[in-house]
Amino acid sequence: MADPRPVLAVDVDGVISLFGFEGPIENLGGRFHLIDGIAHYISDLAGAQLRRLGEVYELVWATGWEERANDRLPMILGLPSELPCLRFAGRARFGTAHWKLDAIDEYARDRPLAWVDDSLDNSCHDWAARRGAPTLLLPTESHVGITDAHTEALLSWAREGYTAG
Template sequence: MRPLLLLDIDGCLNPLVREAPGFTAYQLGGMPVLLNPEHGRWLCDLADLYELTWASSWERDSDLVAAKLGLPLGLPYVAFTRSDGWAAGEDWLDKLPAVSRYVGDRPLAWVDDVFGPEAQAWAESRGVPTLLVETDCRVGLTGEHVERLRAFTSVRG
């Protein structure tokens, strides 16, 4: 079974800047979004190694992004609940409780621009291969991140 690749959108595939070279501006679900077709190609290649899974507050609307990047529609996604922080109206969603429930004991890589304070300790305590890849929210996913994701699966054999 392939490891999971948990993917954030905002700050990873959609850099939090007004414009960026190589990115195209869209309005998706009423939100301005910048997307780069190269990300779509990278992720399609990674789909040979990983089971792609959205871990974004876009939840099922991640399909709007998938369609623009040429990714399969209907990929699984982590659903977040009110108790995970939505009700508090905070601008930061602690994804860890829902992610932890979702992944069980499966090996995984998780790409996000904001990991909570407990994420690293959680990753180290899991006892199965777990890689956290933190992006710069102004830049998003880079080729160097993709190389780390590839290397992680080859180390696992």
């Protein structure tokens, strides 16, 4: 039987792992973690946000990290388990998101879907508008990532029958 929960497609770079800051990083609300030998600045807020969202949504990694997203992030973020990983067959391009559409479409099928990403472009919004099921795209800023405001918007969208608040 199909999972009745809405899907939440979660990008990593620019949502969980922050970049593009200007100025000192002392007060940006994250810390560096070494993942696969690369230092990533992970938002301190992201874990709590994802844990709250996981009570309502099925969380799915939608990131060029693909299955590597499960290597360290669930532990760093305090998630109860690994997440399903979308795969993109070599199509990943940093700084854009249209290459994620096919895989997200295939995974979500006709389920309600929210997607949080720092690289949403017009092709993503066009796709969302054409989708037959409720769809919510939430852009983040690459140096801030997912915030309380995103989480509140996502929770109310799901709880209020997928209508924009």
